[in-house]
């Protein structure tokens with residue numbers, strides 16, 4: 290195929306072709322011209338980031354689980370990689386400095402590999418992730434020796450749609466996890482493996498709890514935020530359904546701020562007035578308000594307040610917080626927000642039903658011995674962990690039955706066989722059905738019975 294024919298291919302076709310390339314090949318394509326650069330950096334092509342593997346010369350983008358990784362990576366006594374990949378790229382510049390000092394042979398290949406991994410991680414976090422981060426769903430960093438807090442922080446801060454995060458057996462600490470919650474990172478998380486992150490404390494669990502229970506904000510393809518999915522206090526002191534601030538919603542279609550939000554009560558006994566989301570008049574309604582219908586090109590939301598004295602399906606035409614949405618003149622309608630007129634009504638909302646709670650299904654904190662009951666309490670708050678099935682607290686010898694029971698009560702989906710905690714806790718939850726500590730025979734992970 291001639292170069293001209295390739296250059297003439299439509300972007301959609303090129304994108305499809307690029308989807309068959311590995312990360313290394315994509316990076317090369319990105320250097321061809323600006324069009325290819327833009328396509329190669331499409332977030333859809335970078336769903337899985339696997340730097341540990343890539344640094345070993347395996348450029349596959351298909352994630353494996355931690356167990357598989359353990360099969361190919363082993364630790365020697367100094368905690369460095371000892372596997373040798375003869376086909377891996379080798380950065381000669383890294384060794385030349387050592388050869389100048391005539392001691393290159395004293396530097397093990399594993400150390401060089403760690404240096405290369407660290408370099409790759411630095412480059413990925415600084416240059417790649419800021420461009421493709423929104424498309425990233427999986428970050429596999431298990432057993433990375435080249436990882437540091439700054440890299441993890443940058444990675445987390447730029448991956449708002451992250452679903453799968455594996456940081457097991459790494460040296461990261463609380464500082465790294467300050468990336469949770471940045472730009473929304475954490476609210477899509479389903480799998481989180483922090484096994485062996487021994488420096489981690491309750492501070493990370495607090496941050497994690499806030500991040501994973503943050504309400505979703507749907508976005509239209511152009512990136513415009515259209516609605517939130519939970520109740521939170523709006524800037525005007527009343528509850529507003531949606532994480533979008535009143536100020537954000539009070540912008541006109543050109544993005545200019547509208548006048549100050551003003552909540553007007555429809556009637557004194559109204560419990561809820563809710564979203565007439567009318568920005569373009571034809572947007573599909575989704576999310577928070579459980580019922581709705583298209584009417585006159587405008588998506589109307591219905592009451593979400595169970596405590597309302599009105600029929601649940603009563604459609605309130607809101608008086609709007611930010612523009613005229615009442616009446617028939619759609620042309621004057623502007624984007625608005627859900628507003629609950631009375632605080633009492635907001636309290637009556639079942640926050641669980643508005644999709645506010647965590648989506649986490651797998652959480653391993655095995656060997657994170659610094660966490661305490663206080664940390665578990667953070668996880669039990671903010672709606673709890675409704676979807677959590679797997680919870681590994683093996684080696685967490687500083688938690689007690691009180692903390693465990695509180696957390697277990699907030700995890701209704703927990704599979705007892707996948708619930709692990711210290712054998713020495715006699716009055717823990719599901720004492721007869723939960724599993725015991727998994728760290729008893731593990732030399733890498735902390736256990737209060739080590740050495741017995």
Ligand code: FES
Pocket residue numbers: 683684685686711712713726727728729735736737738
């Ligand atoms: Fe107590 Fe392992 S932490 S048995």
